[in-house]
Amino acid sequence: MQSLAPEKLTLSALLSGRPLVWLVCLLVVFGGAALTLLLSQAVRSVEENQLRARFNLAAGERISRIQERLDGQLKELDAVQRFFNNSHEVTLGEFQGFVGPLLGDTLVYSWVPRIAGNEREQFEARAREEGMAGFAIRDLKGDSLVTSPLRPEYFPVYYSVTSRIDQVPLGMDLNSNPPRRAAIAKARSSHGVTVTERVRVIGVVEREASGVVMLAPVYDGTPPSDERLRGFVVSVFSLNLEMEAAIAPDNLASLVMRVSDVSEDGHEQLIYQSAEAPESDLLQRRVVPFGDRQYLLEVVPSADFLAEDTLSTADLVAISGLVFTLLLAGYLLLMINQRQSALALVAERTEALREREIELQLSEERWSFALDGAGHGVWDWEPQSGRFFLSRGWKTMLGYAEDEVDDSFEARGRLIHPQDQPLARAELERHLRGASAVYQSQHRMLHKDGRWIWVLDRGKVVERGVDGLPQRMIGTQTDISSSKAVELQLAMAHGQLRSLLNAATQVAIVSTDLRGAILQFNVGAERMFGYRAVEMIGRHPVVLHLESEVAERCRALGQRLGKLVPDFQAYMEEVTADDRFDEQEWTFQRRDGSRLTGSLILTGVRDEREVLVGYLGVAIDITERKHVQQALEARDRLLEKLSARVPGVLYQFRMEPNEHFSFPYTSAGILEVFEVDPETVREDAMGLLERVHPDDLERVQSSIRRSAELLTPWREDFRVLLPRQGLRWLRGESVPERGEDGAVLWHGYITDITGLKLVEQELRALSITDALTGVYNRRYFQERLDLEIARAERREGPLALVMLDVDHFKQINDCHGHEAGDRVLKALCLRVGERLRRIDVLCRLGGEEFVVLCPDTNVEQAFQVAQALWQALAKENVAGVGRVTASFGCAAWRDGEDADDLLRRVDAAVYAAKQAGRNQIRIAE
Ligand SMILES: Nc1nc2c(ncn2[C@@H]2O[C@H](COP(=O)(O)OP(=O)(O)OP(=O)(O)O)[C@@H](O)[C@H]2O)c(=O)[nH]1
Structure with a gap:
């Protein structure tokens, strides 16, 4: 790269000369203009040929049209001439009729x-x-x-x-x-x-x-x-x-028409010209005969015709060619100028780079020396060539002498802890790929004495080739064993704390720094609010609250303190200052938008010097509790409404192990049913028990004890004597449960059944009374006989029966009618009843058969009763019937005898009386 730069600069110097740039541009302009001209000429020639052909066609057509018109005039005149030739005399009307259609x-x-x-x-x-x-x-x-x-x-x-x-x-x-x-x-x-x-x-x-x-x-x-x-x-x-x-009006103006009379030789008379003719080499002329004359018809193009193509294709070609040429020249100029600037920039940068390279070499030595001196190791690596350098400090850090470790990438790699190698290698490859700005890895290295030390290995690619591949990488290695140990201890403590917090899964624990940024968001908080801890770390806990509720609490606190509490952060600061804490119910908002009610304790977190370092919030979900509480309150209200409307008293009745009675709860109905106030019986039931009829009190109390003992439902009808209402029948029903303290608690209901009792008594009287005679019927007799036998068995006195059967009653019916028979039966009951003792019970067993149940009576006394009754019958006649007699049987109960046997014996005695002739008394055997 260093050797290429001067060559390019020379070339650019050649091109950067202004005159040469302009020469190139001028060449482009002139070349383009010449080409444009040639092309334009060729196009113009084609256009002229087209114009000429178009003119010839139009002019020829125009001349032909005029010739046709002239021929037409001749033909029409010829027709009129023949009309006259063929007619000797032509009237004005005939002339008009023939010529009119030809007029045109x-x-x-x-x-x-x-x-x-x-x-x-x-x-x-x-x-x-x-x-x-x-x-x-x-x-x-x-x-x-x-x-x-x-x-x-x-x-x-x-x-x-x-x-x-x-x-x-x-x-x-x-x-x-x-x-x-x-x-x-x-x-x-x-x-x-x-x-x-x-x-x-x-x-x-x-x-x-x-x-x-x-x-x-x-x-x-x-x-x-x-x-x-x-x-x-x-x-x-x-x-x-x-x-x-x-000629169509549109076409008329396109051509100029000239007509000249050339009938006489050498003489030409212009007889018609349509318009002034412009200069043009286009002309078409034809001599046409007209009658005895010769007309010269000449056509030239009008100015309009020639002006139709003002901006011809040739002009367009010329204009666009010139424009294109100019643009091309401009573009070339621009490109050359840009290239010049780029080359200048490259030269400038290359120079700067070279200077920096020199500076780098100097500084490299300095910082390598400085780093080694400061206890950091240095490594220098050229991945392409494989050259690797490890500084003396690097080797000393691991306890090796200069020559004890090879300066190779592999030797360094072998010393890295096997467990840390994959991560370290991945980090390095990431950086080499260009995916990270700096290579950084914390891993363990093997010390010469066999222990592992923690190092921070950092590096950076300082040079890349034109293909982007790393050419050189420099790095440092620092011993961080001591800080790592502290860090590990901290991480362990932190982990333990986190585990502790997360163990409290039913409680949301959120800690923040002083700015309110969340530091801890435990599993309980994740569950309660639906957010993941990673989502919430760094955010402010206000996102979990309702904006309106926060504003309301801030306003209320502000009013109390007499100063502004603008937001939730200020609220936290206030309520946790000076070791205070705040415990309130809050409405929280989950991630999915649903809400929950929670009890939140807000407190400050202090370090070992008692300096406030953050805040801690502990929240418990009390939504369910609130719901239950609300449901209970609603149910209480409902119960109160219901109990106020039911015609009775709902109650809780409690019996202590020492037989102390109380009514912990009674509905308002107690005022009507017992005429006592609920308060007076809440602690002690005596005020109510005193109202119970003395005859029933014992029964009521014993049934309560039985229910408590067996834990069976209590049900009892009993009477009360009330100050205002007097005697009333009540019915109580309740279910007992035994408490842990041994007390029994009944939940039940007592209602007034006085009306029901009266109806019951009436029904009872009806069911045991004979409808015709008004004496007891057979059912009552049997019930009473069983009772009396039971009483006799208890040795409470003897018992006897006197049975009587009206004699020949059928005849009475037959002779005097059924009503007379009824009268006889009623009269009999009346007379018998008069003679009986108070304790004797007269019953009609059916038809004309009656029995008298005589408690405390032996057989002799029974016989006397029978005699008295016989006399009562015999004493006077029954009105309308006459004398009525009956046959009697007497029987005394024998020890161990049941009701049926006793009845059978007395019946047999009556039968014997009948057999003996009726109207007499027999004692049962
Ligand atoms: N008028 C009337 N007749 C009744 C009633 N109950 C039963 N009888 C009639 O009483 C008659 C009883 O007749 P029997 O059983 O033959 O007895 P008896 O005619 O009295 O004959 P002895 O008992 O043998 O003297 C029947 O005709 C019944 O219809 C009643 O309530 N009123």
């Missing part, structure tokens, strides 16, 4: 008869008679008509058809005008169509006044001779109209 752009068609001098007056009179008022033969003087003098013959204009002439010069003698007269003379001698030289037509607008008159002689029979000449059919046309009629 022709100014006028006229019939000019030959009138002899002596017929003049007669002719004029006839014309006037035919409607041509004031008709007279007249001469043309200038542009006006005057009466003609006497002549041998006249050729006056007679029938005329026109659409353009205001006033046809009727009666004008064609002989009075020299050009017309000459044409008449020519026609008379040639017997053919003659055309006048250019004449001035009167009665038309000025533009149409230049025209020619065509005359065709009409003869009376054949062959034509002057004697037979009848007159002429005449047509007059305007040269301007005729020449321009067939």
